[in-house]
Amino acid sequence: MAELKGVALVTGASAGIGAAYATSLAARGYDLALVARDRSRLERSAAALRDAAGVAVEVLAADLSHPSDLRRVEDRLRHDDISVLVNNAGIAVPGRMVDMSPDALEAMLLLNVVASTRLARAVAPGFVARGRGDIINVGSVVGLNADRPGISAGYTASKAYLLALSEGLQSELGRAGVRVQAVLPGMTRTEIWGKAEIDIEAIAGDRLMDAEAMVEAALAGLELGERVTIPSLPDIADWAAFKAAREALAPNMSRSQPAPRYRP
Template sequence: MSVPAPQPTARAVITGASSGIGMALARALAARGHSLILVARRGEILAELAAELTTNHGVEAEVRAVDLSDLTAVATLCDELVGREISILCNNAGIATFGPIAELDAAYERAQLRLNANAVQELTLAVLPQMVQRGSGGILMVGSAAGNMAIPNNATYAASKAFVNTFSESLRGELRGAGVHVTLLAPGPVRIQTPAPEDESIVDKMVPDFLWHSSDKVAEMSLDALARNKMRVVPGTLSKAMSVAGGYSPRAIVAPIVGRFYGKMGEPE
């Protein structure tokens, strides 16, 4: 069975919907007729997006301003989702840090792990039983090519995305024949548009323009792959190279090289 067609009572949940891939996924799903539950910390941005999607596509778009690094807030959201008809879950929200972990803010590193890994597991556990019972559903996991390798100066992010990558592919094995699709998106650098020079972040400056991928294109590719129940989507040259390097190259050689690159991203601008 394919991913469920839009239904008036069903909702597609998108975390991290206030920017980037999450916002692009929300627009793409709404264009396909799905009503939504939009999740992110920035409620005012979500409210604007919800109004846009309702006006442009006639779908219902509910807003949940939730900090997914807060375990109590996650539990409250999960309690709600257990009682709702959730057709699609897009586990997209995530953050990253750069630099030696001993020099980074420990509280933020812990919050990063809760957001990138714990929240993904909790939300999946909340909606998966109903999908299995119905024999239909779709879960899009936004992992990362960074989760395929050890990356000094990006330790928490790489480790948290390794969890997402492995969790996603393990889940597929358990759900074979259950009618529930699981697809892992492992993107490299993604952005909506090229920023003006004065607005460039350190990441924009470090990564050449030709290696960036469009958020809108990635969203469409991901939803098409989910509909086909494809195991993994790896858009972009850099993410494909990182996937190959992580899978086939000796870590003792690759990790120091990649670590130096990521270390530069943590240097003050």
């Protein structure tokens, strides 16, 4: 008998990277719970996935930046049929913080940061109790290089947060059998660019990955045991070197005396 894979709940599943996760996870035999705001678009995707993969697909129309909708999705995640959470829904408000509406900035952080965190919080206790489960957080490579000119400081910071959240959660939950993966895509061909008023065609094709290839690589990374996956990074030793450089700071990051250069 085929192994029961359980339900993968994917946020932002109506388009781009989330839609690619839905397709790839369905092909691997997972039933799906698809989350986004646009119900009719989700229903169309759900029908196509049921036909193509023969899996059960439910639709949860929700605006994850609204507390009552978010609580509804949290409740769904507390059921013990859930085996995967893909925290993918995210927006990128363009421009410098000084030019950005504070409300737009807050809405981005509510979705990219608060919703992802609350959803992980909702699903984690069940995963720990069952000794298995996957939390996949879709960050971005921009979170690693926050000082480079990018889409916006708020967006970059939200993606850096997701990397830190993933690494911290992995250390809290890993021993209980829970896998937590941060996926850090580079530029990926999706609707997010148009929404941020950036012309995707102006980006060199050799720097732009298709969402389907990005997600297949990320799922391969998960199976390889990676806890941070950068789908385009050719040599994983480069990530190991980055981590080693960070760890080399550790012995000197908390001492009783300030460094000599700060002494009068």
